[in-house]
Amino acid sequence: MTSAAKLSLGCIADDYTGASDLANTLTRAGLRTVQTIGVPADDLTLPEVDAVVVSLKSRSIEAGLAVTRSRAAETWLRGRGASHIQFKICSTFDSTDAGNIGPVMDALRADSKDSIVLVTPAFPETGRTVYQGNLFVGSVPLNESPLKDHPLNPMHDSNLVRVLARQSKTKVGLVDLATLARGVEAVRAKLADLAGSGVGAAIIDAVFDRDLETIGQVALDHRLSVGASGIGLGLARALVAAGKARSAAENAISAAAIGGPAACLAGSCSQATLRQIASAEKVMPVLHLDPERVIAGKDEAQRALAWTRERLGKGPVLIASSSTPDQVAALQSRHGRDAAGHAIEQAMADLAEGLVQSGVRRLVVAGGETSGAVVDRLGIPGFLVGAEIAAGVPVLRAVGASNGEMVLALKSGNFGGPEFFSDALALMP
Numbered sequence: 542m543t544s545a546a547k548l549s550l551g552c553i554a555d556d557y558t559g560a561s562d563l564a565n566t567l568t569r570a571g572l573r574t575v576q577t578i579g580v581p582a583d584d585l586t587l588p589e590v591d592a593v594v595v596s597l598k599s600r601s602i603e604a605g606l607a608v609t610r611s612r613a614a615e616t617w618l619r620g621r622g623a624s625h626i627q628f629k630i631c632s633t634f635d636s637t638d639a640g641n642i643g644p645v646m647d648a649l650r651a652d653s654k655d656s657i658v659l660v661t662p663a664f665p666e667t668g669r670t671v672y673q674g675n676l677f678v679g680s681v682p683l684n685e686s687p688l689k690d691h692p693l694n695p696m697h698d699s700n701l702v703r704v705l706a707r708q709s710k711t712k713v714g715l716v717d718l719a720t721l722a723r724g725v726e727a728v729r730a731k732l733a734d735l736a737g738s739g740v741g742a743a744i745i746d747a748v749f750d751r752d753l754e755t756i757g758q759v760a761l762d763h764r765l766s767v768g769a770s771g772i773g774l775g776l777a778r779a780l781v782a783a784g785k786a787r788s789a790a791e792n793a794i795s796a797a798a799i800g801g802p803a804a805c806l807a808g809s810c811s812q813a814t815l816r817q818i819a820s821a822e823k824v825m826p827v828l829h830l831d832p833e834r835v836i837a838g839k840d841e842a843q844r845a846l847a848w849t850r851e852r853l854g855k856g857p858v859l860i861a862s863s864s865t866p867d868q869v870a871a872l873q874s875r876h877g878r879d880a881a882g883h884a885i886e887q888a889m890a891d892l893a894e895g896l897v898q899s900g901v902r903r904l905v906v907a908g909g910e911t912s913g914a915v916v917d918r919l920g921i922p923g924f925l926v927g928a929e930i931a932a933g934v935p936v937l938r939a940v941g942a943s944n945g946e947m948v949l950a951l952k953s954g955n956f957g958g959p960e961f962f963s964d965a966l967a968l969m970p
Contacts, residue, residue: 552594553629556909561950571786573924575924581924582585591786593621593919611649633683638839646765731743732782743841760847777884801900805821808864813957815865825858828845830860830861836872886914887914906950922942931956931964933952934950936950936968
């Protein structure tokens with residue numbers, strides 16, 4: 542990015558797959574977008590773009606560290622001219638009562654000097670809606686859906702006003718659907734009333750795609766917003782409509798084929814990923830890791846690499862650490878949630894490193910924490926955003942990678958259809 546170029550939108554994402562989802566959404570809406578891994582180094586050359594999504598692995602770390610990293614990203618983005626920052630969170634609002642959504646929001650709000658911040662994880666296109674402050678997954682509240690059982694951030698309360706209030710230092714209010722339906726000025730008036738009564742953050746309902754456009758227009762009145770890719774879509778459309786970004790831009794990603802061996806890694810334990818692994822078993826070799834052996838040491842990862850190297854020349858392979866919720870709970874009870882999760886993430890990172898050393902340049906990764914561990918280990922500083930594989934999941938071409946040309950797909954556990962792994966590889970020639 543040239544020194545004269547100014548960003549229309551800066552985004553800070555709390556995990557890598559969520560960042561890819563947002564970057565994909567912004568690209569589809571017409572913004573030229575780059576996703577970086579961490580705060581970019583000053584000497585990293587980026588193309589001139591409308592939006593930069595800074596990917597952090599901060600969703601499940603200690604809150605103070607998440608705040609420090611998010612503030613560093615904000616400083617970098619503001620220094621590139623971004624007048625509005627979106628703090629991108631998961632569409633299921635993954636966050637414990639200790640954070641990290643509330644603490645990061647509070648810190649960024651203080652830095653931005655915003656009187657009130659709009660907050661919504663709604664993205665109707667993907668079945669995430671908010672009504673009367675309650676988050677729905679499809680037709681059921683979050684706490685009644687299978688998504689409530691995230692292994693690191695279980696979500697058993699669908700009322701986001703309560704959830705956010707438990708982890709934020711500010712008062713949390715609500716802008717309901719009836720107010721939203723009356724349009725931009727009604728929402729602005731409601732926010733002014735809430736701010737006047739000391740409310741610093743407002744959950745805003747969104748049920749229909751058009752609701753996001755209203756939210757995007759109002760959010761641009763402020764310097765900060767908090768939400769999933771849905772609010773990013775609203776912001777992008779508002780920027781294009783206001784002439785602050787160039788619409789219908791060409792994808793920045795090159796169409797040139799990479800070729801060579803391809804592999805898939807699955808660390809997510811979501812029902813969607815479990816179905817995708819079962820489907821992949823019909824068309825490619827699949828190895829299921831033994832989680833007890835993974836926690837015991839590095840022998841299991843070495844066994845998996847040896848198994849993979851015997852097969853890479855014949856076509857793509859998949860290595861999975863995924864387990865059912867009951868199996869995950871049992872593993873965590875024996876070894877502790879953090880210890881079990883960390884061991885599996887590092888095993889998948891070891892595998893990714895070994896695969897790349899074996900010549901893999903096309904890599905599909907399922908699971909947010911797994912994707913973060915993999916990309917960190919590979920040391921990839923950024924990506925150009927390309928074709929959409931499934932809703933929220935684009936093809937990503939590495940920028941500045943020491944291993945040379947490489948394409949990846951990083952997917953959150955619940956995203957994609959049953960044939961996701963095959964679909965991804967088909968778009969990564």
